[in-house]
Amino acid sequence: MPQCTSLWSGFQGSHWSKRELCLSTQLGACCAPDSVDVAFMAVLEKPVTPAEVSSSLRALIEELVPGGQPAYVDVAPLENASANDCFVHVPERVEVEGGSQILGWSLWELPGVFVEAEAHSVWLRPDGEYLDIAPKNSETARVFFLPDPSLRYQGRQFNNVRRAVVQNQFVQAYLDTFTDEFDLLNHGDRVGQFGEISLRGEEAAEYHAIQARRANAFLGVWPRLPELGPYLPCPCGSGKRMKWCHKGWE
Numbered sequence: 001m002p003q004c005t006s007l008w009s010g011f012q013g014s015h016w017s018k019r020e021l022c023l024s025t026q027l028g029a030c031c032a033p034d035s036v037d038v039a040f041m042a043v044l045e046k047p048v049t050p051a052e053v054s055s056s057l058r059a060l061i062e063e064l065v066p067g068g069q070p071a072y073v074d075v076a077p078l079e080n081a082s083a084n085d086c087f088v089h090v091p092e093r094v095e096v097e098g099g100s101q102i103l104g105w106s107l108w109e110l111p112g113v114f115v116e117a118e119a120h121s122v123w124l125r126p127d128g129e130y131l132d133i134a135p136k137n138s139e140t141a142r143v144f145f146l147p148d149p150s151l152r153y154q155g156r157q158f159n160n161v162r163r164a165v166v167q168n169q170f171v172q173a174y175l176d177t178f179t180d181e182f183d184l185l186n187h188g189d190r191v192g193q194f195g196e197i198s199l200r201g202e203e204a205a206e207y208h209a210i211q212a213r214r215a216n217a218f219l220g221v222w223p224r225l226p227e228l229g230p231y232l233p234c235p236c237g238s239g240k241r242m243k244w245c246h247k248g249w250e
């Protein structure tokens, strides 16, 4: 099951609910720390589709695709398809309906905390429109997509590229846990495996240790989460500021 790994659980609609912090993984495991109750907190707590190319985002783009220009692409997930299999679904669609597969990166941002790029592919329809047809673990109206002509899919999962935008030990520790988890889940023979994976013994303990470190680090990240406000990117993922999208959510 090739994946565009988005490790964040879904935005729950127009209200903020307590949700998993370690998010959906290939294991389907989740572990919300009891010590953080995120209910009713008016903060943006997961990365969203950016509303602009900030200097931090520009730096990430330059790192990946020098001179690259991202564009918003509507999300219209296929029904009855497994989540995050863009590298499979798009070629299938091309075979049936034409067009082509475009590889690149979905860009995400938690303003003031970190920026993130997720390897992804979208469908360039025969009529010239781009469409993101891969079902997602988290709902987003649009993705901010950066085409990358050098990206090659070879049946292996890509790790997301995450960059802190503040110098903060908790933010860095938090982001490092995602890389640690990726490395563990793709260790050895698992590099070419997809779908459910079972970890045993030391590896299972290591997995839980990573989740515990993430939960701990998040306690330090929490105070840095941006407060909801009219100029933040809308949590619906439109790439518009809240003021001009879901006004009232802030």
Ligand SMILES: [Zn+2]
Residues within 6 Å of the ligand: 234, 235, 236, 237, 238, 242, 245, 246
């Ligand atoms: Zn919105």
